[in-house]
Amino acid sequence: MGKKAAQPLYKQIKARLKAQVVSGELSQGALLPSETELAERYSCSRLTVHRSLRELADEGVVERRRRAGTRVAMRGNTGLRIRLSRVTEEISRRGFAYRYELIKSVVKTPPLHIHRLLGGDPEQEHLHIKCLHWANNRVFQFEDRWVNLITVPKAQSLSFEKMSPSLWLLDNVPLSDLEHEISAISAKTQIANVMKVEKGSPILEVTRRSTWNNQSVSCARLMHPGDLYSLKSERKAL
Amino acid sequence: MGKKAAQPLYKQIKARLKAQVVSGELSQGALLPSETELAERYSCSRLTVHRSLRELADEGVVERRRRAGTRVAMRGNTGLRIRLSRVTEEISRRGFAYRYELIKSVVKTPPLHIHRLLGGDPEQEHLHIKCLHWANNRVFQFEDRWVNLITVPKAQSLSFEKMSPSLWLLDNVPLSDLEHEISAISAKTQIANVMKVEKGSPILEVTRRSTWNNQSVSCARLMHPGDLYSLKSERKAL
DNA sequence: TAGTGGTCTAGACCACTTT
């Protein structure tokens, strides 16, 4: 293993400052030197120091305010990042064979709690799809999705017999914002039957809502058997 | 509501480029103009354009490689950010009264699966704590934690009768890295009894491991009744 | 090897907020 090339200067400075925070040398709320002073101390331009501090602020390590200076952020608020891949990747990464199964696909007026997510005319019909993503002989994900036919009219003419709507949407609909909610539920009779798990089994549910220019595109419940799936964060700082 | 001050130039450029991606005008894999060209087009310095593109790359909207240029990123890999606050805040934010209850606190040799997380000598004794965080009359979180007594010797002399170890650690131990895993489990008899929920209830479990300079500090299972707690992501792009 | 992005400088002006 050869020695790594030198890190860029701004990363070195960032690392040194972060080390002082992590070691407790700079404790919660402590004031850091100004950018000008740090630039002199490290014999570099102010912009270089600025970038170090800006990235530390983005990571939540420090807090910055004009005139007030840069301070070590209070702990106790932790951010965690989770990466989600498309189902097919998640399954093949685990070494399982992927199979898709359409359960139902109908166009109808959504119930009220779905209408609240999709917005628009309460009488408008939208596309409701239920399907399964199999990993070998187990159900890996049960997808229960509504697609907004106003924003995505193209979806109405598709059968989704061979391809899941989640994959089709990813490749065919430009989308901007996603909201997620992660919860643990218990498999009720119907869900247990569909997912081929015991009634009452724990289910990890990811609810996803996607929007485009503030117009809803689709919302979905993605349900996984608790023993097959969990979400891991990237290991990240503070 | 008065009009906002003009956005900084790099944000405007970022927004314009992003809009082209989101609208589909630039589709997956499409090549963007070079920094030099964009700088001319927007009549600004290259650094300003660079910052726009760098942030878009950080957000996963584009991918950049030297010589190869900047391309619209493939979709299907989504990042989601979740913010976690300390338990007391989570509870008071919901308008509930917080109460802490210590169940047990012992020093002993951990079982093997815990030792794998804590590292070091397999015979070394560590601090094992179980406690409850109540929200009004419901158990909001059941905390099952091991604290590494090699890295945090101070913890041995504390009783944790009034204050939970999670809160104490936050304020007293500098920590650098956190790893999380989120899963759905079913309340087995013992857990159901402790958490005062029905046997078999869904539990949202967050497993957290904290390290300091690559040495483990503590690991914990934070268990919440599925009907009381869920994790919401910040709404963020792509 | 040519062209891309990555970093860095020295200087400047501005916006904000505390004093």
Next chain:
DNA sequence: AAGTGGTCTAGACCACTAG
């Protein structure tokens, strides 16, 4: 009023890699 961070410029050199 003064000092902080936020942004921006015009230039430079370097590291990487596709052609």
